[in-house]
Amino acid sequence: MDINEDILIRYIKGECSADEQAQVVHQLRHNNELFQRYLQLKDAWDYTGLKTNAYNYNEELEWERVEERLSLSFVRQHRLKRILNLAVVAAAVLFAFFIGHQFSARPDTDLSNGGAHVFTASEGQITQLTLADGSLVTLNAGSSLTVPSDFGHGSRDVQLVGEAHFNVTKHPKLVFEVHSGQQQVKVLGTIFNIRAYPDETQIVTTLEEGIVQWQSNGKHITMKPDMQVVFDVSTKNVEKRTVNSKRINQWSVGRYVFEDVVFGEVVDIIERWYNVRVDWQAEDFEGQHFHGVIKKSSSLSETLELLKVMTPISYSINGQEVIIKRMR
Secondary structure (H helix, E strand, O other): OOOOHHHHHHHHOOOOOHHHHHHHHHHHHHOHHHHHHHHHHHHHHHHHHHHOOOOOOOHHHHHHHHHHHOOOOOOOHHHHHHHHHHHHHHHHHHHHHHHHHHOOOOOEEEHHHOOEEEEEEOOOOOEEEEOOOOOEEEEOOOEEEEEOOOOOOOOEEEEEEEEEEEEOOOOOOOOEEEEEOOEEEEEOOOEEEEEEOOOOOEEEEEEEEOOEEEEEOOEEEEEOOOEEEEEEOOOOOEEEEEOOHHHHHHHHHOEEEEEEEOHHHHHHHHHHHHOOEEEOOHHHHOOOOEEEEEEOOOOHHHHHHHHHHHOOEEEEEEOOEEEEEEOO
């Protein structure tokens, strides 16, 4: 079967028969050009589904957004618009998702810590909250933020375990300080992301807007937009990188973008976002790197099917346990 863009669109929308799905997956595995086309079409679907206002849909506006986002010279406009016309449906589903999660934060009072409030995002959830100073914080799955009861009165210090995206309200006198493991980040008002899960060997800080003062063990770095600081917890080594901060922070809107990552990183996200334990053999995926998009609104099965497109695997789901095997 010749896989053209019409068939790819039907595959993305879940309209292919079982035989057609099998043929599409087979050709995507063996045809890198076709796979890149699939990723771009899928990215267009995911992106517009996240950005579309389900109650004020404008086809031309959506097309302009996608043109700004992607280079889609291989796609005829009327074909892509078939996807965009259905993006309003995806947006409605995602709207329901965010309403269900935006206010899911429930503070626990830690009386042993001066009455501090601890906000948590359970495994499998993303939680958004607004602090007393108006700062917006999005907690990734399996994360917690400790906020003193006197936050905003003389100080704006918080403690993070896990990953969070911060949009800090500007205050000319009160520094906003985040303590995460062995590092501290100080700002007056800016947008940044910190990943500091206790079971990981690195603490990663990424700046999106503004200026951040990063420090740890006597080391100080002034961060600027699109700079990332990677701190190795074991060796205390510090690495500075230039990255696309908006891509990295996509998780905060329910969308994880992989670019040249090892399989273990994909597994970590699946375990946290779907609250499952994945059994896999690292040696089976040694040397492999992955590219793709995972949506928080997708089911576990849909995400695993996407992995099958990336690499030949088999999987089984038994309650909260997932077994993934590399097919030879």
